[in-house]
Amino acid sequence: MSEQVTFGQLAKFMILVEKRILCREKLQAILEGRFEIIPIEGASEGWYLEIISGSMKGTEIPLSSKRETVVGRGGQADFSLDNDESVSHKHAAFRVEKEAVQVLDEGSTCGTMVSTPEWHDGARRIKKSYRLKEGDQVMLGQTLLKLKKRM
Numbered sequence: 001m002s003e004q005v006t007f008g009q010l011a012k013f014m015i016l017v018e019k020r021i022l023c024r025e026k027l028q029a030i031l032e033g034r035f036e037i038i039p040i041e042g043a044s045e046g047w048y049l050e051i052i053s054g055s056m057k058g059t060e061i062p063l064s065s066k067r068e069t070v071v072g073r074g075g076q077a078d079f080s081l082d083n084d085e086s087v088s089h090k091h092a093a094f095r096v097e098k099e100a101v102q103v104l105d106e107g108s109t110c111g112t113m114v115s116t117p118e119w120h121d122g123a124r125r126i127k128k129s130y131r132l133k134e135g136d137q138v139m140l141g142q143t144l145l146k147l148k149k150r151m
Contacts (some may be wrong), residue, residue, distance in 0.1 A: 017120065046150045047096050054143035055083040061145070063101060068093040071140060084108050086141030097131070099145055103138055104129040113139035 049061040061079045070077045072091040081087045088108035095102040106110040114136040115123040138145045
Protein backbone atom coordinates (compact mmCIF):
# COMPACT_ATOMS: atom_id res chain seq x y z
CA MET A 1 0.00 0.00 0.00
CA SER A 2 1.39 3.39 -0.95
CA GLU A 3 1.46 6.47 1.27
CA GLN A 4 -0.88 9.36 0.41
CA VAL A 5 0.35 12.82 -0.56
CA THR A 6 -1.73 15.91 -1.47
CA PHE A 7 -0.91 18.15 -4.45
CA GLY A 8 0.17 20.85 -2.00
CA GLN A 9 2.61 18.47 -0.35
CA LEU A 10 3.98 17.47 -3.76
CA ALA A 11 4.58 21.14 -4.63
CA LYS A 12 6.34 21.55 -1.30
CA PHE A 13 8.50 18.49 -2.02
CA MET A 14 9.60 20.04 -5.33
CA ILE A 15 10.63 23.26 -3.56
CA LEU A 16 12.43 21.34 -0.82
CA VAL A 17 14.43 19.36 -3.40
CA GLU A 18 15.37 22.61 -5.15
CA LYS A 19 16.51 24.09 -1.82
CA ARG A 20 18.37 20.82 -1.04
CA ILE A 21 16.24 20.12 2.04
CA LEU A 22 14.61 16.97 0.64
CA CYS A 23 16.74 14.29 -0.96
CA ARG A 24 16.16 13.39 -4.60
CA GLU A 25 15.53 9.76 -3.59
CA LYS A 26 12.33 10.74 -1.76
CA LEU A 27 11.15 12.76 -4.76
CA GLN A 28 12.00 9.82 -7.03
CA ALA A 29 9.83 7.56 -4.85
CA ILE A 30 6.97 10.03 -5.26
CA LEU A 31 7.42 10.15 -9.03
CA GLU A 32 7.66 6.34 -9.30
CA GLY A 33 4.22 6.03 -7.77
CA ARG A 34 5.18 4.69 -4.38
CA PHE A 35 3.09 7.58 -3.04
CA GLU A 36 -0.54 8.09 -4.01
CA ILE A 37 -1.29 11.70 -5.04
CA ILE A 38 -4.68 12.82 -3.68
CA PRO A 39 -6.31 15.66 -5.62
CA ILE A 40 -7.85 18.42 -3.53
CA GLU A 41 -11.53 18.06 -4.36
CA GLY A 42 -13.06 21.30 -5.66
CA ALA A 43 -9.69 23.08 -5.90
CA SER A 44 -10.03 24.06 -9.56
CA GLU A 45 -12.74 26.62 -8.80
CA GLY A 46 -10.48 29.59 -8.36
CA TRP A 47 -9.60 30.51 -4.78
CA TYR A 48 -6.01 30.00 -3.63
CA LEU A 49 -3.44 31.40 -1.24
CA GLU A 50 -0.08 32.58 -2.54
CA ILE A 51 2.83 32.52 -0.12
CA ILE A 52 4.35 36.00 -0.50
CA SER A 53 7.03 35.80 2.20
CA GLY A 54 8.80 33.03 4.01
CA SER A 55 10.85 30.04 2.90
CA MET A 56 8.16 28.83 0.45
CA LYS A 57 7.62 32.20 -1.27
CA GLY A 58 5.80 31.84 -4.60
CA THR A 59 4.03 28.59 -3.67
CA GLU A 60 0.28 28.45 -4.27
CA ILE A 61 -2.08 26.66 -1.91
CA PRO A 62 -5.32 25.68 -3.70
CA LEU A 63 -8.47 26.00 -1.60
CA SER A 64 -11.29 23.51 -1.92
CA SER A 65 -14.95 24.49 -2.21
CA LYS A 66 -15.90 21.02 -0.95
CA ARG A 67 -14.18 21.06 2.45
CA GLU A 68 -11.94 23.14 4.71
CA THR A 69 -8.26 23.35 3.84
CA VAL A 70 -6.08 23.21 6.97
CA VAL A 71 -2.68 24.92 6.88
CA GLY A 72 -0.18 24.14 9.60
CA ARG A 73 3.06 22.32 10.31
CA GLY A 74 3.39 18.56 10.03
CA GLY A 75 1.17 15.71 8.95
CA GLN A 76 -2.11 16.97 10.46
CA ALA A 77 -2.40 19.76 7.88
CA ASP A 78 -3.59 19.59 4.27
CA PHE A 79 -0.73 21.96 3.44
CA SER A 80 2.32 22.00 5.68
CA LEU A 81 4.65 24.94 6.37
CA ASP A 82 7.32 22.72 7.95
CA ASN A 83 10.12 25.29 7.72
CA ASP A 84 8.25 27.79 9.92
CA GLU A 85 8.67 26.68 13.54
CA SER A 86 6.22 29.35 14.75
CA VAL A 87 3.32 27.72 12.86
CA SER A 88 1.13 25.34 14.91
CA HIS A 89 0.44 21.80 13.69
CA LYS A 90 -3.15 22.78 12.81
CA HIS A 91 -2.79 26.56 12.62
CA ALA A 92 -5.71 27.78 10.49
CA ALA A 93 -8.49 26.42 8.31
CA PHE A 94 -9.79 28.09 5.16
CA ARG A 95 -13.42 27.58 4.10
CA VAL A 96 -14.52 28.73 0.62
CA GLU A 97 -17.80 30.62 0.44
CA LYS A 98 -19.44 32.06 -2.70
CA GLU A 99 -17.69 35.43 -2.86
CA ALA A 100 -15.15 35.13 -0.06
CA VAL A 101 -13.10 32.76 2.07
CA GLN A 102 -13.52 32.29 5.81
CA VAL A 103 -10.30 31.84 7.81
CA LEU A 104 -10.64 30.09 11.17
CA ASP A 105 -7.89 30.04 13.77
CA GLU A 106 -7.56 26.43 14.96
CA GLY A 107 -6.32 27.35 18.44
CA SER A 108 -2.82 28.22 17.25
CA THR A 109 -0.18 29.25 19.78
CA CYS A 110 0.96 32.42 17.97
CA GLY A 111 -2.43 33.36 16.53
CA THR A 112 -3.62 34.16 13.03
CA MET A 113 -3.12 37.73 11.82
CA VAL A 114 -5.19 39.32 9.04
CA SER A 115 -4.47 42.48 7.07
CA THR A 116 -6.93 44.05 4.67
CA PRO A 117 -6.55 47.21 2.54
CA GLU A 118 -9.40 48.95 4.46
CA TRP A 119 -7.37 48.88 7.66
CA HIS A 120 -4.67 51.52 7.80
CA ASP A 121 -3.32 50.50 11.20
CA GLY A 122 -1.77 47.17 10.20
CA ALA A 123 -2.67 43.55 10.80
CA ARG A 124 -5.06 42.36 13.46
CA ARG A 125 -5.17 39.06 15.32
CA ILE A 126 -8.45 37.25 14.71
CA LYS A 127 -10.22 35.70 17.70
CA LYS A 128 -11.97 32.78 15.99
CA SER A 129 -12.70 33.53 12.34
CA TYR A 130 -12.69 36.28 9.74
CA ARG A 131 -14.29 36.60 6.29
CA LEU A 132 -11.50 37.32 3.81
CA LYS A 133 -11.85 39.08 0.46
CA GLU A 134 -9.56 38.84 -2.54
CA GLY A 135 -6.28 40.62 -1.80
CA ASP A 136 -6.45 40.22 1.98
CA GLN A 137 -3.31 38.89 3.65
CA VAL A 138 -2.98 36.30 6.41
CA MET A 139 0.09 35.82 8.60
CA LEU A 140 0.66 32.33 9.99
CA GLY A 141 3.79 32.38 12.13
CA GLN A 142 6.45 34.04 9.94
CA THR A 143 4.71 33.09 6.67
CA LEU A 144 2.61 35.68 4.85
CA LEU A 145 -0.19 34.48 2.56
CA LYS A 146 -2.30 36.49 0.11
CA LEU A 147 -5.81 35.41 -0.93
CA LYS A 148 -6.28 35.35 -4.71
CA LYS A 149 -8.87 34.10 -7.18
CA ARG A 150 -8.37 32.84 -10.70
CA MET A 151 -10.85 34.12 -13.25
